[in-house]
Amino acid sequence: MPAYHQMGHDSENLLWADGLAQYGGAILSPVNYDQVKMAAQIAWGREQANFETLFDPQMYVPNSERGRLRDWPYFPNDVDTADLASDSWWSGLLDALVNICTEIGPTAVCSPAVLPASYPDEYFARMVTVGDQLVSRLVGTAMRPMQTAVVGLPELATPDRALAIGSILSRSKTSHIYLVLVSLAEPRRELAEVEEIKGAMRLIAALRAAGIEVTVGFSSSDVVLWKAAGATHCATGKFFNLRRFTRTRFEEPRGQGGGQLPYWFDxxxxxxxxxxxxxxxxxxxxxxxxxxxxxxxxxxxxxxATEPERAWLALAWRQFLFWFADIENRLDGGSVIPAGLLRNADGNWRTLDDADVLMEERRNDGGWLRPWRRALAEFLAP
Known part of the structure; x- marks a missing residue:
């Protein structure tokens, strides 16, 4: 199934960029756009063949930085102090959210979900209840509901936790889950914790086994792992903080590898x-x-080759975005196999090491590929 754009600041031009037509939709960002601009994005999407617009309320954005969220009528002023166990509080939020979405008309509406300090069963049960209430409010509209699931990757490292969370989420009345994996890794760095990766893959697989489609947001090159686990769609964006969700994603990147530097994806x-x-x-x-x-x-x-000093940041974003949509298509079609793809890359890093070809960034050494291969192998093992 086609990839989605993860919308961020100044991402509109990528929706209609020549060469990026493989994308099947966009996950909209009220953090970055006001109602007028987003309505225009949705109107453009309606004019395209098979292009979906998914409204993500982004209630999980840290309170340190909420961008334009406070300008949206559905966003509650007391979100940081409210009793999140209150049915009436969630009911008011859902009413306001559905009202605004009815005005702008996206293809789908993701249920609001907060970013918790911890992830007990009660948290997921509450979020499913909120999602079910959204389902009932969208009956009779052209918009379909999606259950948002915000899940900490460290939580998934605990044995059997992925299956327990999957069991709760599978009670949702929706047929599609929007999965936001919260990582402790910096947005620029690849995931490398085997048990966390394996747990995320097991969660995706458990949801698919329950007949639920899964869209994994904020993805990067780890799209290969999520597709191997059965993800229906994956989403990515031009900035590194749109390719990895962390609590510090709005902060300036620390050390090397951040900022507005061009990167080629290989x-x-x-x-x-x-x-x-x-x-x-x-x-x-x-x-x-x-x-x-x-x-x-x-x-x-x-x-x-001709102008080595000329900036190519905008091309770098497009080069990665083209690859992302293309690899999702190739993985779905079976023309490339995840295990083979990772094995080939791991072997190429060994070739570079044997030839003493060392990267400018010390941590850019392919060290994440062994954990990825191990996580994939153990996930696939009987």
């Missing part, structure tokens, strides 16, 4: 490369598994 290494590293790796002619022709990659290489 499938043969399953890694993001700086310009200097890209030029270092290209002569190695590393084997790949038959990637599709990426028009933005070709533009970047052409520019580096």
């Amino acid at each position: 499938e043969s290494l399953m890694a993001f490369l700086r310009q200097s590293d890209l030029l270092r790796v290209l002569p190695m002619n590393l084997p790949s598994l038959g990637t599709s022709v990426n028009p933005f990659a070709e533009q970047i290489l052409g520019q580096l």
